[in-house]
Amino acid sequence: MEASDHLVPIADYLTLEEAEAVGERLIAIGLTPIFRAPPRFARHTTLLVPGGQADRARKLLGPDLRPPPPEEHRKFHPCPKCGADSPRWAGITKLLLLIVLVVVLLLLARTAIFPYALLAAPVLFIVAVWRLPEFECRQCRFRWSKERTR
Numbered sequence: 001m002e003a004s005d006h007l008v009p010i011a012d013y014l015t016l017e018e019a020e021a022v023g024e025r026l027i028a029i030g031l032t033p034i035f036r037a038p039p040r041f042a043r044h045t046t047l048l049v050p051g052g053q054a055d056r057a058r059k060l061l062g063p064d065l066r067p068p069p070p071e072e073h074r075k076f077h078p079c080p081k082c083g084a085d086s087p088r089w090a091g092i093t094k095l096l097l098l099i100v101l102v103v104v105l106l107l108l109a110r111t112a113i114f115p116y117a118l119l120a121a122p123v124l125f126i127v128a129v130w131r132l133p134e135f136e137c138r139q140c141r142f143r144w145s146k147e148r149t150r
């Protein structure tokens with residue numbers, strides 16, 4: 001094996017399917033791409049080629065090329081609206097609500113409405129969990145729950 005044949009990461013893809021589609025284009029021009037499965041908790045597949053093929057691979061990929069982001073710069077829950085990094089975890093409101101509900105139930109424990117409160121509390125909590133956003137962007141204040149994969 002020559003020195004230039006060590007594997008070089010040329011692009012990162014969010015899904016294996018995406019990486020494979022690009023890999024097929026590389027194979028079509030005679031290159032030998034290799035996929036590196038995402039490490040635990042990371043959501044990307046890295047496409048690598050032997051060092052001697054890197055230039056040809058990059059040339060072919062052109063605008064599709066996504067340089068591998070350095071590990072420390074990978075975005076954690078990027079904002080769906082502006083792409084800003086590291087949102088505030090808005091889910092804390094759910095935790096606070098749970099604590100408030102428990103406290104209210106304890107306060108009502110010896111009252112006549114306690115059975116009703118006991119029934120209402122889980123319903124209230126489930127509705128809240130469903131309605132309250134999970135994240136809030138620090139930049140544009142956009143709130144969201146569901147992560148978009150792209």
Ligand SMILES: [Zn+2]
Pocket residue numbers: 079080081082083084137138139140141142
């Ligand atoms: Zn934002």
